[in-house]
Amino acid sequence: MPMFKLLEHGKSWLTRLQPCQLCLTDHQAIHSVCQDCWQQLPWVHQTIQRQEMQFQVACDYAYPMDRLIQLFKYEQKLHLQNLLAGALLSLELPKVTAVVPMPISTERLAERGYNQSLVLAKHVAKKLNVPIWQPVSRLKQHSQKGLSRLERIEDIQSQFQINTFSRIRYRRVLIIDDVVTTGSSIRALSQKLEELGCQKIYAACLAGVQI
Ligand SMILES: [Zn+2]
Numbered sequence: 275m276p277m278f279k280l281l282e283h284g285k286s287w288l289t290r291l292q293p294c295q296l297c298l299t300d301h302q303a304i305h306s307v308c309q310d311c312w313q314q315l316p317w318v319h320q321t322i323q324r325q326e327m328q329f330q331v332a333c334d335y336a337y338p339m340d341r342l343i344q345l346f347k348y349e350q351k352l353h354l355q356n357l358l359a360g361a362l363l364s365l366e367l368p369k370v371t372a373v374v375p376m377p378i379s380t381e382r383l384a385e386r387g388y389n390q391s392l393v394l395a396k397h398v399a400k401k402l403n404v405p406i407w408q409p410v411s412r413l414k415q416h417s418q419k420g421l422s423r424l425e426r427i428e429d430i431q432s433q434f435q436i437n438t439f440s441r442i443r444y445r446r447v448l449i450i451d452d453v454v455t456t457g458s459s460i461r462a463l464s465q466k467l468e469e470l471g472c473q474k475i476y477a478a479c480l481a482g483v484q485i
Contacts, residue, residue, distance in 0.1 A: 373448050
């Protein structure tokens with residue numbers, strides 16, 4: 275066996291000896307967790323319809339997935355990315371030419387230090403062997419309290435802006451987002467991607483909130 279093969283082999287063997295990131299008891303078997311913890315995630319592997327769009331959803335927004343997403347998003351628990359990206363990769367993802375992470379505003383980025391959807395999208399892009407494409411940016415996200423349904427939709431649509439420096443165009447893309455609730459932000463992003471000439475837009479999310 276060549277040396278690099280031996281090293282690779284040794285690395286995965288060592289990883290498996292590490293404890294599961296969720297129960298901290300059993301050894302890691304899949305995406306940094308043990309077999310039992312992986313199986314006990316609230317899987318749905320569904321395609322749901324919102325806002326005249328279809329979204330592929332890996333899990334229900336239920337325990338422990340809801341808590342894991344919160345830890346990853348708001349409490350800097352970036353080590354959970356392997357597990358969360360693994361959940362996205364367990365979906366039957368379509369053949370696309372680029373992966374588009376849901377953008378966050380500069381204010382959110384400064385606050386958080388990273389875009390959680392970009393972190394996950396990088397794993398997906400690597401697996402699909404396609405580039406990450408970020409042709410749309412997001413303006414300041416503010417509270418939507420007190421707005422009517424229509425005002426909310428208009429407000430979300432006005433948050434997304436095509437980057438003028440974007441020259442490359444892709445036709446078949448996959449949007450990655452963490453949680454889908456009403457689907458209006460994905461819809462608004464899709465409209466901008468359509469303006470850029472995208473013909474087929476798919477969306478994959480970690481978890482879907484029942485509405
Ligand atoms: Zn476990």
